Amino acid sequence: MPATLFDKIWDAHEILRDEEGRSLLWIDRHFVHEGSFHAFDTLAERGLSVARPDLTFGIADHYVPTAGRPRIADPKIAGMVERLAGNAARHGVQLFGLDDPRQGIVHVVGPEQGLTLPGLVMVCGDSHTATHGAFGAVAFGIGASEVAHVLATQTLWQTKPKRMRLVVDGRLAAGVTAKDLALHWIAALGADAGRGYAIEYAGPAVEALSMEARLTLCNLSIEGGARCGMVAPDATTLAALRDRPMGPAGADFDAAAADWAALTTDPDAVFDREVTIDARRIAPTVTWGVSPEEALPIDARVPDPAALVSEEAARQMRGALDYMGLAPGQKLTDVAIDRVFIGSCTNARIEDLRAAAAVLKGRRSRVPGIVSPGSTLVKRQAEAEGLDAVFTEAGLEWRDSGCSMCVGMNGDRVPAGERCASTTNRNFRGRQGPGARTHLMSPAMVAAAAVAGRLTDLRDL
Amino acid sequence: MEPFRRLAALACPLVEANIDTDQLIPARFMKESRASGYGRFLLHDLxxxxxxxxxxxxxxxxxAAADARILVAGRNFGAGSSREAAVYALVDYGVRCVIAPSFGDIFASNAVxxxxxxxxLEEAAFEALTxxxxxxxxELVVDLEARRIAYGGRDAAFSIPDAWRAKLLxxxxxxxxxxxxxxxxxxxxRERLRAFPWVAPRTDGPRGGAQPRSPDAGETRAGGASPQSSDL
Incomplete structure (x- = not known):
């Protein structure tokens, strides 16, 4: 029977199925971070140990500071980082800690080290785990109870989601990126359109994306409601997998590549939902509100709640505009910003930094801002290419790697009432700090906003 | 885990769409130990x-809402991060049930x-309730066994996957x-590793990790040699 890519991987990991139809899935890779302490506490309470420490990897990213390292000024934050190190040591789990040259954001480090491979089932207590699906893995975020379950058993009970295929026809125009594509589809379909689905991204525009761009696209699956998003492995994937330190090498690689070649959706496979998008209609896109679905092309105006039929929707929009300090009808390109942030698991890989630096080279940022590379290795690579100098000469701070200003829990925050052009993934109220106003966009668009001091169409620069 | 069968309790309306996990519990509180209770962090900044x-x-x-044990919320409740702390905040506050037209997938799974x-509750029934x-x-009565909500002499069916219902019951x-x-x-x-030896992470590889080469082969700063090979 013809099967989708998702079904093939799911079925290959099903150990058994219970009476309610839940599958007990084998988990190939499990990443834990500082926030996973609740799950380790559960193990301790029950006197259990980690079932497969060889398939479990600890990474310090959510709470680590991005300046002044290795010192951590805040004792509570230091405690979180030490707690992860203690739990990793206690259970024999390999740790990519603060002092490790490979440290970085979990969703950047996994692919970089070759831990992320096609055909695997991968989980992490972080909703952006879908990122790894870019390599043709089934990867999804889980909560602390599920983290504890995976630690204790290396398995997880899951009900199989429905399958959605998002086909992107045509090619993205110059200056339009995977970030714009993601914000575009989420705005078009809604922030809960992917709820209950695993998404496969396909079509010529997706095939043309670099590996890094695919990681950005899959990363944002959860912002469209889908726990899991993926791209079938192809020549681009294979090239990115070669010579990774912890991935297969030599004859093992060739054997793996032969297995990976079967990881495609069969021509007659049926999806529960099919959506087609025309890449040529996508412009550089920015968010104006407090949900990723509240996004528009940069040449649009702030929407007007008075134009909405539903009183409930109008009230909701007025609330969003009030929080964001925007007026209906205002041109997006007239919105002045207070700072910029370039970083996060969404857009802090080397290509992202290159794209931002290309805009900033020889220019000054009108606002303060920080750049936090996706990993320490990305940081070293960027420095080898001289990108750090481009950022610092533009007036931005060149920091260490971590989740930084995306998540508002490690000391890097946008002050209340300030407006930040950000390469991150969530414009939720208070996400970047209490009262922070976030506009999501691509790295090059953030760089353009920095240069202009307001939201800007980078094609006009 | 305490079984959930039937709950007769005060319900509080919070009919906003997209009440996300960052609102349910702002990230800065997640360093705290659960032992001291997360209820005080629930929807803290609201x-x-x-x-x-x-x-x-x-x-x-x-x-008038002080004793609420049920929330009636807008669509896509609990969208966003996987933080189970969002559920801890609700549970420690005293909430045992949230009724909404839809939930974030990870949140719903954490809740159960x-x-x-x-x-x-599908849209029409939800509107009638609100x-x-x-x-x-x-006051509402939520009957999980029958999958029904009773209020003011009326009655509505809600949905929940069989596996989750069984688990809660x-x-x-x-x-x-x-x-x-x-x-x-x-x-x-054992069988998986035998059939696909490459699934095991390699432990003898070089430390480092290749980055894709710059398309314009940007100039390399003197002395700035990178510790990893760039051989893609």
Whole structure:
């Protein structure tokens, strides 16, 4: 029977199925971070140990500071980082800690080290785990109870989601990126359109994306409601997998590549939902509100709640505009910003930094801002290419790697009432700090906003 | 886990769409130990101002809503991060059930793992319920066995996947359940590794990680040699 890519991987990991139809899935890779302490506490309470420490990897990213390292000024934050190190040591789990040259954001480090491979089932207590699906893995975020379950058993009970295929026809125009594509589809379909689905991204525009761009696209699956998003492995994937330190090498690689070649959706496979998008209609896109679905092309105006039929929707929009300090009808390109942030698991890989630096080279940022590379290795690579100098000469701070200003829990925050052009993934109220106003966009668009001091169409620069 | 069968309790309306996990519990509180309770962090920045004083007019601060154990919320409730702390905040506050037209997938799964019922009410039934509540707290009866909500002499069916219903009704503990399958799991793992030896992470590789080469082969700064090979 013809099967989708998702079904093939799911079925290959099903150990058994219970009476309610839940599958007990084998988990190939499990990443834990500082926030996973609740799950380790559960193990301790029950006197259990980690079932497969060889398939479990600890990474310090959510709470680590991005300046002044290795010192951590805040004792509570230091405690979180030490707690992860203690739990990793206690259970024999390999740790990519603060002092490790490979440290970085979990969703950047996994692919970089070759831990992320096609055909695997991968989980992490972080909703952006879908990122790894870019390599043709089934990867999804889980909560602390599920983290504890995976630690204790290396398995997880899951009900199989429905399958959605998002086909992107045509090619993205110059200056339009995977970030714009993601914000575009989420705005078009809604922030809960992917709820209950695993998404496969396909079509010529997706095939043309670099590996890094695919990681950005899959990363944002959860912002469209889908726990899991993926791209079938192809020549681009294979090239990115070669010579990774912890991935297969030599004859093992060739054997793996032969297995990976079967990881495609069969021509007659049926999806529960099919959506087609025309890449040529996508412009550089920015968010104006407090949900990723509240996004528009940069040449649009702030929407007007008075134009909405539903009183409930109008009230909701007025609330969003009030929080964001925007007026209906205002041109997006007239919105002045207070700072910029370039970083996060969404857009802090080397290509992202290159794209931002290309805009900033020889220019000054009108606002303060920080750049936090996706990993320490990305940081070293960027420095080898001289990108750090481009950022610092533009007036931005060149920091260490971590989740930084995306998540508002490690000391890097946008002050209340300030407006930040950000390469991150969530414009939720208070996400970047209490009262922070976030506009999501691509790295090059953030760089353009920095240069202009307001939201800007980078094609006009 | 305490089984959930039937709950007759005060429900508080919070009919906003996209009440995300960052609102349910702002990230800065997640360093705290669960032992001291997460209830005070629930919807913290909507309940309290910058000085920590309760914000008048926010419904959970209304004394009439003080005993609410059910929330009636807008679509896509719990969207966003996987933080189970969002569920801890609700549960520690005293909430045992959230009724909404839809939930974030990870949130709903976390809820069930903590004995919190995510009851999905389709749009028309949801509107009828919120119209009846008229923006004020009201008594509801949630019957999980029958999958029904009763209010004011009326009655509506809600949905929840069979597996989650069974788990809530029985208060099942997954870890204990799964450990009964230890032999099947071990066989599966051994067989998978035999068929696909490449699934095991390599432990003897070089430390480092290649980055894709710059398309314009940007100039390399003197002395700035990178520790990893760039051989893609």
């Amino acid at each position: 309940r309290f101002d910058a000085e920590g004083a309760p914000i008048a007019g926010f419904i959970l601060n209304d004394p 793992n903590n004995g919190l019922l995510p009851a999905v 119209d009846w509540m008229g923006g004020a707290p009201a 029985n208060g099942w503990d997954d870890i204990a359940l799964t450990r009964q399958h230890a032999a099947a799991i071990e066989t599966f793992a």
